Amino acid sequence: MKIDENKIDEAALALLFLTLHDEYGSAWKQLDWGVTQRLHAKGLIENPVNKSKSLVLTAAGKAKSEQLFHQLFSLSE
Numbered sequence: 728m729k730i731d732e733n734k735i736d737e738a739a740l741a742l743l744f745l746t747l748h749d750e751y752g753s754a755w756k757q758l759d760w761g762v763t764q765r766l767h768a769k770g771l772i773e774n775p776v777n778k779s780k781s782l783v784l785t786a787a788g789k790a791k792s793e794q795l796f797h798q799l800f801s802l803s804e
Contacts, residue, residue: 741795752784
């Protein structure tokens, strides 16, 4: 089975929106390192390599995170 890493990255970014815990875009970083490295390379999160248990979304990452969260997880009415 081939895996579409872009879909995984989008789902991970959408889930980061769910765990945002401040106005700066900080979210818990309990994601696969490969995913966080790709999100960082795409400019959607700040460098995830540190001792903190959270990561920081860029402005673009925060906006895309919210959009994907609603797109992937909202129930249609």
